[in-house]
Amino acid sequence: MEKxxxxxxxxxxxxxxLKNFQQWNQEVGLExxxxxxxxxxGRHWEVIEYLQDQYRKEVPLSIRKIGKSGVVSIKEFYQLFPKGPLKISSKIAGxxxxxxCI
Structure with a gap:
């Protein structure tokens, strides 16, 4: 599907x-x-940058791992992305x- x-x-x-991370840029993420x-x-973008960095390193992501990263607490992660923090933030990160994620 194309968007x-x-x-x-x-x-x-x-x-x-996104099927191709190379198509991502900050404007795409914002939309x-x-x-x-x-x-x-700024806090949202810090989390997005961390997720992208982990993706580039091929590190599997989980909410627990992100909570232990020192980048964001699990509580703040849910505050920043309330409708499903890892699903939503991953989508924004491209x-x-x-x-x-289920």
Whole structure:
């Protein structure tokens, strides 16, 4: 399925996750965040950068691992991305949905 973000046609899977991380940029992330009802702040972007860094290193993500990362507590993670922190933040970050997400 194709979606248009930041005037660019992006390949997404059925759940709206980017198929190609190379198509991601901050404008794309911002538009996905808007779709998800998230008003991005500096804290949000710090979490997004951490997720992308872990993805590049091929580190499997889980809420527990993110809570232990020192980047964000589990409580704050849920405050920043209330409707499913790992699913929503991964989508905004342009990375595949983590295996640990249902």
């Amino acid at each position: 248009t973000y930041a005037n660019v046609i992006i390949d997404c899977n059925d759940e709206g996750y 996905i965040a808007n779709e998800e009802g998230i008003a991005m702040t 990375i595949p949905k983590p295996v640990s």
